[in-house]
Amino acid sequence: MKKKGFTLIELIVVLFIMSIIIGVASIRFNVIDKIKANMELQTLINDVDYAKMKAIATGQTTYIKFGKDSYIVKIHDTFIEDKIFRQLDYITFLHFSTSNDGNLIEFNSNGSVTYPGTVSINVSDKAGNTKNYELVVIVGGGHARIREEQKRIHTY
Known part of the structure; x- marks a missing residue:
């Protein structure tokens, strides 16, 4: 009587073929780039929340200063070297509509924002797919x- 089933070699061959197909599909559809771009966006929002909480915890003003493809989170006190610097691969900061003259978001010791506004963000992956976002920081509670x-629609 012959038993029905798969041998171990048959299962290993099927798993090997499936791993090749999944590897090619992930490269083909840029899944990894999209995940990394979303992780950078999530890290950005986490760092904004961190700056707010750091200002409340230390009782000192904390700011986020944006560059073209990087940002710094730092306490204003020059004696404390507690800063975060992030160089970004997928995010580019395009436009800053804050009430100050530059690219700065500042949190007071109570967690409110001195310079509220929006920061336009362009997220692009290695395949050239782009998507635009806005980081919105409001005064009330920061x-x-x-x-x-x-999308802005012009009506005449």
């Missing part, structure tokens, strides 16, 4: 969120 940038 809340921050990232949203998809709204």
